[in-house]
Amino acid sequence: MPCQMMAASICIPRAVSAQPATTFPSWKSFRERRTDLQPGIPRSVHMENLQNEYLFPEIFMRESEHARKNPHAKVIKLGIGDTTEPIPNIITSAMVEKAHALSTVDGYTGYGLEQGNWELRKAIAERLYRNSGVKENEVFVSDGAQCDISRIQMLLASNSTVAVQDPTFPAYVDSSVIMGRAGRFQAETQKYRNIVYMKCVPENNFFPDLSSTPRADVIFFCSPNNPTGNAATRQQLKQLVDFAKENGSIIIYDSAYAAFISDESPRSIFEIPGAKEVAIEISSFSKFAGFTGVRLGWTVVPEQLLYSNGYPVIKDYNRLVCTSFNGASNIVQAGGLACLSDEGLKALRKTVNYYKENAKILVDTFESLGLKVYGGKNAPYVWVHFPGRDSWDVFNKILQRTDIVTVPGIGFGPGGEGFIRVSAFGRRDKILEASTRLRNFL
Known part of the structure; x- marks a missing residue:
């Protein structure tokens, strides 16, 4: 009989019937019979x-x-x-206050929303994307940008092709390798066979020649760039968005260093008209707020972004987050809110x-x-x-x-x-x- 909920909310466990005794060989005796035995699970060919x-x-x-x-x-x-x-005192004080509140009956909180504290999601949308039309429900709070880089790979079809800037932050390539999208490493070129490397060097102002760039399903693009330090111009990002539209690609845009921009370069891909139809943006509190050891980031998945069959990507990302993540720390999110206050x-x-x-x-x-x-x-x-x-x-x-x-x-x-x-x-x-x-x- 399944558990039945009683009026007093006590769950009565199911009865356990007696089973005949069964003797299983011990692992030790199994190993003694097969001294040459190696663990039975093969290593992933992708990790290799x-x-x-x-x-x-x-x-x-x-x-x-x-x-x-x-x-x-x-x-x-x-x-x-x-x-x-x-980290500035205004921010650490907010985290201390939240941590102390957990020791009180009124201030204790357990699990939060996997997508993040609603107040923090709203603050990110309003303070950092004020002129970009990003809504709070499109913001997913996480434990950092690098974690989201890998999580987002789970969202993509196994045979999706990937393009990266060259040079590029290693996590884009390595996560693609682990997911089996990169193909074999070619020692003569120092490249993975199935990855499109978009050359970004001083001679082309650190922006790829898109007229000669092969199509890819997914384009990882970081601006301001790690490692070159270059920030793409508005015109360059418009070219990138147009390129993605023409090729049916999704841009995974890493804006972790946007707070360092000193000129008129866009701080978000969503400042470019039409970008919400082709882009996901990943960002972080790590570098501009000193949260490298505190861990807090976010990803924006627009409602307008659709798969080829018309299904909204945001629905899958929400399901993915709910499956693979229990939400960022409540204490850290309190610090994130303090980061986005005027002070x-x-x-x-x-x-x-x-x-x-x-x-x-x-x-x-x-x-x-x-x-x-x-x-x-x-x-x-x-x-x-x-x-x-x-x-x-x-x-x-x-x-x-x-x-x-x-x-x-x-x-x-x-x-x-x-x-x-x-x-x-x-x-x-x-x-x-x-x-x-x-x-x-x-």
Whole structure:
């Protein structure tokens, strides 16, 4: 008999009938009979297609080895884009208040909506997409942009084709490999066979030649770009939206660094007319609010975005979120709301400007060495060109001579060879010390 709910809301468990005793062989005895036995589950062929380690753990390994060999070195980390400035008190106070409320009867909350706190979704729509027509129900709060990059891959058909900027943030490629969309890695080209690499280099102003770009079902596009620091212009993004419409493609637009834009470049793909019919936007509190360790982001899925059969993508994304995610922390979402208050935004602008000043110091330093430098204006990354040089060799040389950690451009794809990425996230004294070391040793 199934459980029956009684008037007192007590569930009566079903009776358990006696079963004849059954003796199963122990795993130990099974192993003793088959000493050559390996685990019975084969490794995913898609995981086997991943090349080496993920970029940043590889950098950490080299950094650790350098520290082991040089125990007295004072290493300055300008590699991984981790924030360093304290989160403003107006924001942490909101999280403390929420955390304390959980210890009270009136203030306790359990599960929240998987899609996020409605008040926070509304604040994101109104404060960050005020002129773009984004509605609060189109905003899905998450635990960070990188998590959503991978989640969104689950939304796509298994045979969907993928295009990425080259160079590009590794997560777009690696998540495509894991989902089986990338095909085999080709050592001679340093590319995956089934991925379209859209070359974005100084010669084309870091924007792909769409007239010669093959069609892809999904286009990952990051602006301001990680790693190059370039922000696409309004005209360029209009070309991208038109290209997606003509080819029936979906743009996955990463705007995690939008708060760093200093000029008239769009901060959202939805500033472009028609973009809501072809684009999904992923963003994050990590870099502009210092939430790298706190974890909070969001994804916008417009109601107008449809599959080829006319079914709304937002319905599938909502179902996906409800299945794979229990919602962002209630405490962290309280911090997110404080970020978007007038006082919170004012405090965060100071933090963003601090990092932008760091970037200017780094740009000036590398330019004083006669090097061509890109980025650093609309993004917290400086993209430095070492023509004809192996980027891992440049990485190693800088680490060995100056005890400074950077990122080799090849880690972002073949288009990154000959470059290094330098992060402007750091304490000012470290940035100034790095500038001195670079001027003296390079």
